[in-house]
Amino acid sequence: MAWTEERVEELKKLWAEGHSASQIAARMGGVTRNAVIGKVHRLGLSGRAAPAKPKAVHHEPRVSAAVATASEAPERPAVRSVLRDLPPLTDLGSSRLTVSSIGTDQCKWPIGDPASEDFHFCGQGATGGKPYCAYHSQLAFQPSTSRKERKSREAPALPRPIRAVS
């Protein structure tokens, strides 16, 4: 399908009305949203009414600011009790697991000081899309506190999942 006068006309109109590229593509037919966007750009009418863009930040080399914000919160009594009933955690040679080398199926429980050289992750098998291995999942996802202390509950006992590098 070619961009005839009429079609370009309608494109301009719809775009000006604020329809998205995909909406325009669907309405006009014969073109994909990519085609629409491409045309919009070539017509020089990109950027609609005052979205107030921050400034050309598009497509810049992205610095991975994925600084591990993990904290090795000291284990609290409640956690310790859980710990007691769990099988010992076999120590993998995990000192090399860094935020960038850890796999999606590896436990991301932080070990050590994030600011330290030897900071690493547990690294044991983490299944079901969980960020932690079975062992650490039990620490991370503490059962709901008994309705008794409901009121004073808060502070999720431990480290929040490290955001996997997507």
Next chain:
DNA sequence: CCCTGATTCGC
């Protein structure tokens, strides 16, 4: 995973 626009580049 759904969507958005932006950019690149072979055609």
Next chain:
DNA sequence: GCGAATCAGG
């Protein structure tokens, strides 16, 4: 000029 592929982001 065109638009699919790809990217970056919401």
